[in-house]
Amino acid sequence: MAEPTTVPVALSTASVYPESTATAFEIAARLGYDGVEVMVWTDPVSQDIDALRRLSDHHGIPVLAVHAPCLLITQRVWSTDPWTKLRRAQAAAEKLGASTVVVHPPFRWQRQYARDFVAGVWRMADETDVRFAVENMYPWRYRDREMLAYAPAWDVTQDDYRHFTIDLSHTSTARTDALDMIGRMGDRLGHVHLADGRGSAKDEHLVPGRGDQPCAELLEHLTVSGFGGHVVVEVNTRRAMSGAEREADLAEALAFARKHLAAAVRLPRR
Numbered sequence: 001m002a003e004p005t006t007v008p009v010a011l012s013t014a015s016v017y018p019e020s021t022a023t024a025f026e027i028a029a030r031l032g033y034d035g036v037e038v039m040v041w042t043d044p045v046s047q048d049i050d051a052l053r054r055l056s057d058h059h060g061i062p063v064l065a066v067h068a069p070c071l072l073i074t075q076r077v078w079s080t081d082p083w084t085k086l087r088r089a090q091a092a093a094e095k096l097g098a099s100t101v102v103v104h105p106p107f108r109w110q111r112q113y114a115r116d117f118v119a120g121v122w123r124m125a126d127e128t129d130v131r132f133a134v135e136n137m138y139p140w141r142y143r144d145r146e147m148l149a150y151a152p153a154w155d156v157t158q159d160d161y162r163h164f165t166i167d168l169s170h171t172s173t174a175r176t177d178a179l180d181m182i183g184r185m186g187d188r189l190g191h192v193h194l195a196d197g198r199g200s201a202k203d204e205h206l207v208p209g210r211g212d213q214p215c216a217e218l219l220e221h222l223t224v225s226g227f228g229g230h231v232v233v234e235v236n237t238r239r240a241m242s243g244a245e246r247e248a249d250l251a252e253a254l255a256f257a258r259k260h261l262a263a264a265v266r267l268p269r270r
Contacts, residue, residue: 110151136174192218237250
């Protein structure tokens with residue numbers, strides 16, 4: 001068995017939406033997170049490396065990961081060319097000292113990008129120490145219809161990537177077994193988006209412990225398996241009625257993560 005490890009817990013800047021990237025740094029520092037993952041999106045600060053460095057230095061909060069702008073709402077952020085987006089995310093990570101770039105598999109309508117994606121990510125990974133951790137997604141569902149929106153596949157374990165991100169809200173929406181998925185990822189699991197869900201067709205991103213995903217078991221597994229990546233709290237707080245309620249949710253998520261990461265360390269050794 002690998003030696004238990006101390007796994008850093010970071011806050012995704014997406015977790016404070018509709019508040020700003022700057023607010024995420026403030027909250028992460030106030031609550032005691034180990035760092036942030038910057039979601040690059042329409043907030044100009046999230047796209048500005050110098051501004052991000054100033055926030056990091058001011059709050060004493062390192063940027064541990066950069067999430068490339070690959071959402072529907074970020075199709076024009078950092079160019080419309082998806083490879084340019086990845087190159088800029090890599091450059092941002094290198095300049096900010098982040099170890100990981102999180103990237104989604106292409107949308108099916110990005111046909112040339114999808115055809116070249118697996119080989120292209122490998123080429124980029126060979127040129128840098130930054131990890132490109134490709135994130136599991138899910139089928140889009142409406143009533144009894146299902147649309148496969150991602151290519152080569154929403155289940156990224158079907159393809160050969162050097163590193164993976166597992167997102168527990170996405171495993172819920174996909175209605176797939178999260179523990180089985182991390183088993184398939186093996187030692188290529190490089191990054192975790194910690195959230196929860198109840199199997200809804202909507203990507204819920206609940207605070208961990210409020211859904212039916214095996215969040216606690218996964219965290220304990222990370223510790224005993226010698227996981228060398230980061231756990232990132234990526235939850236939806238858009239319904240929070242106040243800043244205090246949002247911070248309470250994010251404090252609860254941090255406490256959950258640290259409790260279950262530490263639980264495995266306390267287990268008796270065999």
